[in-house]
Amino acid sequence: PWTLLEDVLYHLDLGTKTHNLPAMFGDIKFVCVGGSPNRMRAFAQFMQRELGLAGAGEDVADICAGSDRYAMYRAGPVLSISHGMGIPSISIMLHELIKLLHHAKCRDVTIIRIGTSGGLGIEAGSVVITDTAVDSSFQPRFEQVVLGDVVVRSTELDKDLAEELLACSRDIPDFPTLIGHTMCTYDFYEGQGRLDGALCSFSSEKKLEYLRRAYDAGVRNIEMESTAFAALCGLCGLKAAVVCVALLDRLEGDQIRASHEVLWEYQQRPQRLIAAFIRKRLGLCPTD
Numbered sequence: 001p002w003t004l005l006e007d008v009l010y011h012l013d014l015g016t017k018t019h020n021l022p023a024m025f026g027d028i029k030f031v032c033v034g035g036s037p038n039r040m041r042a043f044a045q046f047m048q049r050e051l052g053l054a055g056a057g058e059d060v061a062d063i064c065a066g067s068d069r070y071a072m073y074r075a076g077p078v079l080s081i082s083h084g085m086g087i088p089s090i091s092i093m094l095h096e097l098i099k100l101l102h103h104a105k106c107r108d109v110t111i112i113r114i115g116t117s118g119g120l121g122i123e124a125g126s127v128v129i130t131d132t133a134v135d136s137s138f139q140p141r142f143e144q145v146v147l148g149d150v151v152v153r154s155t156e157l158d159k160d161l162a163e164e165l166l167a168c169s170r171d172i173p174d175f176p177t178l179i180g181h182t183m184c185t186y187d188f189y190e191g192q193g194r195l196d197g198a199l200c201s202f203s204s205e206k207k208l209e210y211l212r213r214a215y216d217a218g219v220r221n222i223e224m225e226s227t228a229f230a231a232l233c234g235l236c237g238l239k240a241a242v243v244c245v246a247l248l249d250r251l252e253g254d255q256i257r258a259s260h261e262v263l264w265e266y267q268q269r270p271q272r273l274i275a276a277f278i279r280k281r282l283g284l285c286p287t288d
């Protein structure tokens, strides 16, 4: 229905009557999303430098400045957008982003979530490329309530894209990168088996038993958006990947104690991997 008249992308502060979306976005080939607005601004600035674009080193403008929900930046063919925390927040952004790409007549777009996560049985600072996003019962499904009914959607991600990203990681030897399942939860505390929330209804033994079962099911990290991201992008025909750094090993603890400097450097790891991937796709040599 939204193809007929005007389409207002309310949370992005963009629209088909107010903006020339094909002129603004028609040449976008890569969309990168992540929770934090600052991370996504830093990523756009990093991509400007990596792609040798004019204006590199200068500030980048927030395309969604009229909305205080999400931030959006571009660097050449790369769009960088924040999505906030959790499934409801990323779902709203993705609905409007996917319509934006449709209105702008974008073709062959690859979309990647560059995020943070809690690792499972892996060293802090490791980067996990998701092969399958699973729910808190380790199933590859996303359940969405539609008109009062639970609709179950597949969370399959593009396997070739995951392998292509793993191949790119071999050129970046200074941190470990692996492929594994990513568990997506509705909460950071009890929902991820943490003992350090305001509420905790289980023992330390039960927590470890659950996390070990997750590990045995192939889960290597835990975050809060991947199932919805995989389901929505998959149904709308976008090739999608999820690449998250682990901020800690959840088998060793719950609190994130690393310094701001260490956490900022960890956040850059998925960005460096994706920059190498985009450069390779664009035919730029590693030394260009």
Ligand SMILES: O=P(O)(O)O[C@H]1O[C@H](CO)[C@@H](O)[C@H]1O
Binding pocket: 034, 035, 036, 084, 085, 086, 114, 115, 116, 117, 188, 223, 224, 225
């Ligand atoms: O680092 P980002 O991309 O925000 O993602 C992770 O961090 C948040 C929790 O701290 C959750 O949204 C989780 O998915």
Ligand SMILES: O=c1cc[nH]c(=O)[nH]1
Binding pocket: 116, 117, 118, 119, 188, 192, 222, 223, 224, 247
């Ligand atoms: O443990 C963690 C760390 C980051 N993000 C999460 O969702 N969980």
